[in-house]
Amino acid sequence: MIFSSLEYLIFLPLVVLLFWQLKGAARTALLVVSSFFFYMSWLPAYGILLLILSAANWALGLAIDRVRQSSSTSKALLAAGLVLNLGCLCYYKYTNFFLENIVATINSISHTALGFGLKIPAYEVPILDVLLPLGISFFVFEFIHYLVDVFKGSKPLSSLMEFLAFAAFFPSQIAGPIKRFQEFAENIRAPQKMDLPLFNEATGLIVQGLFKKVAIADPIGALVYPVYASTTLVSSSDALIAAIGFVVQVYCDFSGYTDIGRGSALLMGIRLPENFQLPYLAADLAAFWRRWHISLSSWLRDYIYIPLGGSKHGLLNNWRNLFLTMLACGLWHGANWHYVIFGCLQGVGLVVQKEWSELCKRVPALSAFGKSSLAHWLGVFGTMLFITATFVVFRAPDMPAAGRIFASMVNFTGACELYSPLLKSGVLVFLPLYFACWQIRERGAAFLENSRIWQSSRVFFEMPMRLAVLTASALIMLAATPQEAVPFVYFQF
Amino acid sequence: MAETQSRESANEPTSGATSALATVIAESSLSSSQNTNDNSNRAAISTLRLEGTYERGNSWVLIAMLSVSVLGFFVAAILVVEGVFALAGIGEELIRKDDPVLGFRHRPNKSVTWRREGFGKAAFTADGLFEEISAGAHPGIYRIAVFGDSMVEGLQEPQEQGFVKLLEKKMQGEVPGKLQIMNCGVFGYSTVQACLYADEIIDKYKPDLVLYGYDTRDMAESIETWVPPGQKPMGGRPYAIKRPGAEFEISSEPVINALQQDKSKFWAQFDWFQQNSRIWGYLSENRPKLSLHNALIDAIAGFGKAADKQKKPSFSIKFFEQNKAASANTKGGSNSVSDASKKTLTIVEQNQKASYLSILDSTFEALMTRLKKHCSNENAKLVVFAIPSRSDLLPDVGAAPSLYGVSFQDELQFVRKTCKNQNIPFLDCHENARTTNESEQRKLFFVLHLTPDGHKFISEQLSPFLKNILHD
Numbered sequence: 001m002i003f004s005s006l007e008y009l010i011f012l013p014l015v016v017l018l019f020w021q022l023k024g025a026a027r028t029a030l031l032v033v034s035s036f037f038f039y040m041s042w043l044p045a046y047g048i049l050l051l052i053l054s055a056a057n058w059a060l061g062l063a064i065d066r067v068r069q070s071s072s073t074s075k076a077l078l079a080a081g082l083v084l085n086l087g088c089l090c091y092y093k094y095t096n097f098f099l100e101n102i103v104a105t106i107n108s109i110s111h112t113a114l115g116f117g118l119k120i121p122a123y124e125v126p127i128l129d130v131l132l133p134l135g136i137s138f139f140v141f142e143f144i145h146y147l148v149d150v151f152k153g154s155k156p157l158s159s160l161m162e163f164l165a166f167a168a169f170f171p172s173q174i175a176g177p178i179k180r181f182q183e184f185a186e187n188i189r190a191p192q193k194m195d196l197p198l199f200n201e202a203t204g205l206i207v208q209g210l211f212k213k214v215a216i217a218d219p220i221g222a223l224v225y226p227v228y229a230s231t232t233l234v235s236s237s238d239a240l241i242a243a244i245g246f247v248v249q250v251y252c253d254f255s256g257y258t259d260i261g262r263g264s265a266l267l268m269g270i271r272l273p274e275n276f277q278l279p280y281l282a283a284d285l286a287a288f289w290r291r292w293h294i295s296l297s298s299w300l301r302d303y304i305y306i307p308l309g310g311s312k313h314g315l316l317n318n319w320r321n322l323f324l325t326m327l328a329c330g331l332w333h334g335a336n337w338h339y340v341i342f343g344c345l346q347g348v349g350l351v352v353q354k355e356w357s358e359l360c361k362r363v364p365a366l367s368a369f370g371k372s373s374l375a376h377w378l379g380v381f382g383t384m385l386f387i388t389a390t391f392v393v394f395r396a397p398d399m400p401a402a403g404r405i406f407a408s409m410v411n412f413t414g415a416c417e418l419y420s421p422l423l424k425s426g427v428l429v430f431l432p433l434y435f436a437c438w439q440i441r442e443r444g445a446a447f448l449e450n451s452r453i454w455q456s457s458r459v460f461f462e463m464p465m466r467l468a469v470l471t472a473s474a475l476i477m478l479a480a481t482p483q484e485a486v487p488f489v490y491f492q493f
Numbered sequence: 494m495a496e497t498q499s500r501e502s503a504n505e506p507t508s509g510a511t512s513a514l515a516t517v518i519a520e521s522s523l524s525s526s527q528n529t530n531d532n533s534n535r536a537a538i539s540t541l542r543l544e545g546t547y548e549r550g551n552s553w554v555l556i557a558m559l560s561v562s563v564l565g566f567f568v569a570a571i572l573v574v575e576g577v578f579a580l581a582g583i584g585e586e587l588i589r590k591d592d593p594v595l596g597f598r599h600r601p602n603k604s605v606t607w608r609r610e611g612f613g614k615a616a617f618t619a620d621g622l623f624e625e626i627s628a629g630a631h632p633g634i635y636r637i638a639v640f641g642d643s644m645v646e647g648l649q650e651p652q653e654q655g656f657v658k659l660l661e662k663k664m665q666g667e668v669p670g671k672l673q674i675m676n677c678g679v680f681g682y683s684t685v686q687a688c689l690y691a692d693e694i695i696d697k698y699k700p701d702l703v704l705y706g707y708d709t710r711d712m713a714e715s716i717e718t719w720v721p722p723g724q725k726p727m728g729g730r731p732y733a734i735k736r737p738g739a740e741f742e743i744s745s746e747p748v749i750n751a752l753q754q755d756k757s758k759f760w761a762q763f764d765w766f767q768q769n770s771r772i773w774g775y776l777s778e779n780r781p782k783l784s785l786h787n788a789l790i791d792a793i794a795g796f797g798k799a800a801d802k803q804k805k806p807s808f809s810i811k812f813f814e815q816n817k818a819a820s821a822n823t824k825g826g827s828n829s830v831s832d833a834s835k836k837t838l839t840i841v842e843q844n845q846k847a848s849y850l851s852i853l854d855s856t857f858e859a860l861m862t863r864l865k866k867h868c869s870n871e872n873a874k875l876v877v878f879a880i881p882s883r884s885d886l887l888p889d890v891g892a893a894p895s896l897y898g899v900s901f902q903d904e905l906q907f908v909r910k911t912c913k914n915q916n917i918p919f920l921d922c923h924e925n926a927r928t929t930n931e932s933e934q935r936k937l938f939f940v941l942h943l944t945p946d947g948h949k950f951i952s953e954q955l956s957p958f959l960k961n962i963l964h965d
Binding site: 421423459461468471472 | 558559562563565566567569570571573574577578580581582583584608611612650651772775
């Protein structure tokens, strides 16, 4: 069941209606049942995995809390929890990657040895037929956060149902945001009261997310896909369109998903953390990662970067910590070398940017220039250039393909095959329309709040205007939407 | 404050439901303000005062103002969406306009953005053509008019990439003066429609050469609205038929009957929207996608009138069932027509295929004879060519390769035969496409329609063929 499908548009109102009819434990039970129903609509078997893993983590959390006085026992329990969660993640996500690379290494050695007259038999390790459970990277990170925080002193969730609701909560189940259990527990125990502003905020987020997904991300995805699917004989213009297109697609797809998820949760009075804060307007790479996939970045900061030592313990250690954190970020996205290289590039980029910032602080001329708006916009441009280039590595099926895309960009040959599909997709209209609506909303809201006419006759305008915007959005989305719902990009992670 | 107002509303017997509505609005306005800031709280208070005034006076004023506001915003939203659709080229595929003779024709002065299969933009002239052409005599211009269905029309790509324009470019200089080729292809046209349209174009634009592109099932579509004598024909296309031992018939009666139906008259009232509204165009063209059924509209259109029980006749039933009825009669069966009409045709027997094919053959010959005669009267040459058919070349597309047992190959046999009998030059582009390998054939088609490669292929085939004819 995809957020942008008709099934979800039926499922969500039903759950929301029931949610507000129920109270207390029954409400939590509804969240658990509906979330497992949602998850098991993909593949029922993995619902059992999620259930077992959740129960194990809940029990481990309680156990850690109970033996808190004994440092060694609680450490052992935490270690067991980490092994369980990371073991699961590695098994489902990285087994084949490791096996393939071990076999490739052995075969490479045997090939080299043959040159020296040594005959080592070539190996063929069978590839395991493992299907990645949806959202495993997200819920495993939530479980690790839970165990570590309980270990550090947070009070665990005593109710299994509450924990199951936290683990399987459908609006954030498949692609985040990665929640913090303390906030979530408070939210489900005392959801925000449903009133008109909350309803408006929630439906606004859902419509905004749907628009980003169906009117922008999906049509651009259809343009980007063929270029990355066959990277040979790609013209320069097509390679550039695909590279820039993916940057737009992945943002609209992922932030669209988050908006729909946050809006859905908000309809039940539950506020999920923000995941994006206009990341493409960040003036440097560090700011980009503070504004892009915020729940993952903050998780990496809290559970990898800071435990590794953060910015303390000297320059080299700081560089190492940045690099390792971003390496983990790359590897989290998938079991493939291009994700590893993507993470390494981000790590190197952060180190270089950090040292550049330090240099700017030390040199007065650079420091003065750094405060100018020109420097800001140059920073935005440079960051976007770096992000666009590294997203080619991220999107390409492998490194040779990424290399071919880069080579195509600088070949300056070939006809633009994407010209007609680009016009057909309608994104050249929908994207500026989205920007226009965003600006109107940002600036218009402030203008209206200060307008006496609006204030005195708000009742005549507000609801009709919202209805009109919803009608217009629905019509545009209907026209832009593809025949079949397209899965979100981050589902694969 | 809202509670006080509610009490006030309850105490006022004349306000009733409208007061309650005003109260709900006031409450929602207050609650929306509570979470913002002091400014909006003040605004809410002033709003309540405003509503209080209306409540004391007449709550209907409040509702009237709200209705005006809803209507105003709704109209604004529709206009915005129309603008967005116009910029994005959405909802511009409603290109047909009802016509009592042809069944339908291109909508005059309509801009088109075609999104199915490929992508192309075009604009029809007042005559439904792709470009302005001067009517009447055209000294210094050698004019060719190309007729056919969507394969000739070529909306799936820019017109410059269609074979008509490619041919025009390729063949310039082959005739004294300027060569002008008119694209007279119309989406969904059968052979009879193309012939009737050709009559109109020949009379008005005096082409020197008429080129007809035969596509799959053009003849089947030409006889589909025919019904046995005594029944009322009804359908979107005119028919032509030449039955053994009977006169050649060509008639637009099914179209006229269809246009007189309540449903058609009902839709005709919305012609302005069909012509100008892209939202209307989008919703009309995407009814299957949106799963919107028009039963409700049918019910509205027929409200208060006796339902017209006459359904659109299907050739598949009427033609073969006449045979069945005859057969039943000879066996002494009674009430045979009604019995036969209850049965649906599922299996086509060999003798039925033969009789069907024979009707198609004789009708095509009669149509071409008629068209050739008209061309000769206007000193124009008639040339026919066969358009490559994907359903025959690559049947994996899903379209049935044959209809009632008649394949495109069968159709081409009678087309060839007629052209030979009538001394009409004929080029079989389909057969030439068959000689290429499968990967080349796949390049010719999107799903059913021709890609720019397909159009290029046809122009390359037609160009030397027409050069020979022009030089004769």
